[in-house]
Amino acid sequence: FEKSSIAGYSSVMLKTGDVTTFHRLFADPFTRACLSTEPHEFEYCENLMNQGLSLMQAVNQTAEHFYGKEIETFNTLIYGKEAK
Numbered sequence: 001f002e003k004s005s006i007a008g009y010s011s012v013m014l015k016t017g018d019v020t021t022f023h024r025l026f027a028d029p030f031t032r033a034c035l036s037t038e039p040h041e042f043e044y045c046e047n048l049m050n051q052g053l054s055l056m057q058a059v060n061q062t063a064e065h066f067y068g069k070e071i072e073t074f075n076t077l078i079y080g081k082e083a084k
Contacts, residue, residue, distance in 0.1 A: 005038065028074070029067035033059050041066055 001011035010025040027035070036042060041062060048058035064071065 029063040029071050030059065032067060033063035036062075 001007075004010040008026075010027070012023045012025050014021050014023065033041065033045065036045075044065060045058045045062040048061055049055060053061065
């Protein structure tokens with residue numbers, strides 16, 4: 001599988017009995033920040049929590065830091081403007 005940061009999605013293999021299927025998993029920036037296995041993203045979030053931020057605050061800031069442009073584009077497409 002290609003790295004999700006390059007492909008733009010995660011690849012998932014599901015195996016049930018003798019049937020194996022492959023799927024693309026697209027996730028929003030918040031979910032990507034929550035589930036990231038990228039060391040620099042995990043470390044960034046951990047550092048924020050060590051500074052006293054709650055898990056939710058740290059994940060939100062991590063998503064904004066690493067995926068801010070995508071969040072801005074999403075908000076523009078969905079809401080017609082930047083979210084405040």
